[in-house]
Each structure stands twice: as structure tokens, then as C-alpha cells.
Amino acid sequence: MSEHTPSADEPLVRIRALTTVLGGKVIFDGLHLDIPRGRITAIMGPSGTGKTTLLKHITGQLRADSGQVQVAGEDVAALDRRRLFALREKIGYLFQNSALLTDFDVFENVAFPLRQHTDLPEVLIRNVVLTKLQAVGLRGAAGLMPSELSGGMARRVALARAIVFDPMLILYDEPFVGLDPIALNQVLKLIRTLNQTLGLTSVLVAHELDAIKRVADHIYLIANGKVVAHGEPATITSDGSPWTRQFFGGEADGPVPFQYPAGDYAEDLGFPRRPA
Numbered sequence: 022m023s024e025h026t027p028s029a030d031e032p033l034v035r036i037r038a039l040t041t042v043l044g045g046k047v048i049f050d051g052l053h054l055d056i057p058r059g060r061i062t063a064i065m066g067p068s069g070t071g072k073t074t075l076l077k078h079i080t081g082q083l084r085a086d087s088g089q090v091q092v093a094g095e096d097v098a099a100l101d102r103r104r105l106f107a108l109r110e111k112i113g114y115l116f117q118n119s120a121l122l123t124d125f126d127v128f129e130n131v132a133f134p135l136r137q138h139t140d141l142p143e144v145l146i147r148n149v150v151l152t153k154l155q156a157v158g159l160r161g162a163a164g165l166m167p168s169e170l171s172g173g174m175a176r177r178v179a180l181a182r183a184i185v186f187d188p189m190l191i192l193y194d195e196p197f198v199g200l201d202p203i204a205l206n207q208v209l210k211l212i213r214t215l216n217q218t219l220g221l222t223s224v225l226v227a228h229e230l231d232a233i234k235r236v237a238d239h240i241y242l243i244a245n246g247k248v249v250a251h252g253e254p255a256t257i258t259s260d261g262s263p264w265t266r267q268f269f270g271g272e273a274d275g276p277v278p279f280q281y282p283a284g285d286y287a288e289d290l291g292f293p294r295r296p297a
């Protein structure tokens with residue numbers, strides 16, 4: 022790809038002065054953020070704050086209005102189509118809904134990206150798929166259909182598929198939603214184990230603070246288009262700032278107001294205006 026060879030302690034993802042406007046709304050307003058290599062980084066923030074949008078910037082699905090998103094030393098916006106696809110092959114993406122193909126069994130779901138993007142012989146496809154299924158503990162489920170899987174199993178199959186190209190980076194978007202405690206623990210354990218054994222870098226978007234505390238090395242809290250807090254789970258949640266107090270304390274009112282901006286209440290109710 023490029024001639025730039027990033028060093029091991031350079032962040033894998035470097036976001037600088039990112040500004041994004043969608044539908045007339047400012048989502049990011051000069052966002053700065055680093056995703057260090059080999060670590061598990063959690064991105065948290067109120068609903069609609071732009072967490073999924075941030076993941077789309079990292080994969081180059083979305084262009085910024087200004088600022089820069091660098092992945093492995095490359096400016097994502099400057100990549101041509103071919104190099105963008107090459108970059109995307111090195112990024113695994115796990116969605117909340119798992120997005121398995123319902124007409125294909127587990128084996129074929131994991132094999133799908135290999136069949137789409139490579140000419141590997143069947144024997145190698147089989148080898149890769151079974152290795153990935155073994156890594157998520159589901160080699161024995163290769164012949165099951167998605168309808169026969171629990172929510173936790175479906176999430177693990179999707180994870181096997183997300184690592185099929187041995188990515189350098191894996192993006193988890195709401196991976197814990199709807200999981201029972203056992204499945205949640207299995208997914209947490211997998212995120213941690215895969216990060217270590219495959220030498221991955223992981224980015225995790227989620228709302229479940231308890232789960233995040235157990236798996237993430239550090240947390241970015243994003244609100245109003247910027248990073249409002251950053252730190253290790255043990256310290257960030259008690260740093261005393263109004264943002265962390267409201268977000269991690271689950272307070273209904275604070276920097277994120279309870280009331281959506283509105284006009285004058287009395288006027289809305291049709292009361293006569295009071296003289297000034």
C-alpha cells in the first residue's frame with residue numbers, strides 16, 4: 022500500500038479535527054481520538070451522538086466534511102477504490118443483529134466472504150472456516166441453520182465471519198444487545214481472547230457499562246461532537262465531570278438536557294403573552 026510503515030506504538034487509528042455534518046446536523050465538531058494498537062477501546066456516548074457514524078468513518082463508508090481519519094498510517098479519504106477495498110478486508114465488522122444469511126448454514130455464512138472475494142480451493146476454505154468456528158467454540162454447529170441458533174450463538178458465528186480474513190482491526194457495534202448473562206459472558210470472553218490471540222485491535226461501541234468495564238482497556242465518552250472524557254474504566258467513571266456524572270450515573274438531566282429544545286411553553290399552549 023503506501024510507503025509509510027507505522028511503528029508499533031503509533032495508534033492504529035488516528036482521528037484529527039474530524040467534522041461531520043449529516044442532514045444539516047453537526048455530528049462531529051473537531052473530534053480528536055486515537056485507537057492504540059493491540060488494545061480494546063470502547064466508544065460510549067448518548068444515543069445519536071455519532072458512535073456508528075464514527076465506525077463508518079474508520080471503514081471509509083463515510084467521508085468527513087473536514088479533518089482526517091488515518092488507519093494504519095493511511096489517510097482513508099485519500100485512498101482510491103482499490104486501496105479502500107484492500108483496507109476494508111483488514112477490518113472486521115460485527116453488527117448488533119449479526120446479519121447472518123438465513124438461507125445458508127453456519128459453515129456457508131462464514132465461508133461467504135471467502136467465496137465472494139477469493140479463489141481459494143475448497144480444501145482451504147474448509148480449513149479457514151473450521152479454524153474460525155473453532156476459535157468461537159462453534160465448530161460443532163457448522164451444519165446448523167441460523168434459525169436453529171440462539172442469539173449468542175448467532176453473534177459468535179458473525180464473529181467467526183468477521184475474522185475470516187485475519188483482520189488487524191475489529192469493530193463491534195452494540196455486540197451485547199439482547200444477550201442473556203451466559204451468552205454475554207461468552208461474547209466478552211471471546212472479544213478479549215481474540216484480541217490477544219489474533220493480535221487484533223478492537224473498537225467497541227456499546228451502552229452496557231458493566232460489560233465495557235470488564236473488557237475494555239480504555240473508554241472514550243463522546244458528546245456534542247467531541248470527546249468529553251477519556252480514560253481507563255476504573256477512573257473515567259468517577260472523574261467527577263458533569264458529563265461522566267450524568268452518563269455513568271444514569272442521571273436523567275445534566276449536560277444532555279431532559280427537555281428537547283423547544284419554543285416558549287406558554288405560547289405553545291396558546292396563553293396570551295405576558296407584557297414585557
Ligand SMILES: Nc1ncnc2c1ncn2[C@@H]1O[C@H](COP(=O)(O)OP(=O)(O)OP(=O)(O)O)[C@@H](O)[C@H]1O
Pocket residue numbers: 043044046048066067068069070071072073074075
Ligand atoms: N445518512 C444520514 N443522514 C442524516 N443523518 C444521519 C445519517 N446517518 C446518521 N444520521 C444521524 O446522525 C446522528 C448520529 O447517528 P449514529 O447512528 O452514529 O448515532 P449513535 O451514537 O450510534 O446512536 P445510538 O447509540 O442510538 O446507536 C443521528 O442523529 C442520526 O439520526
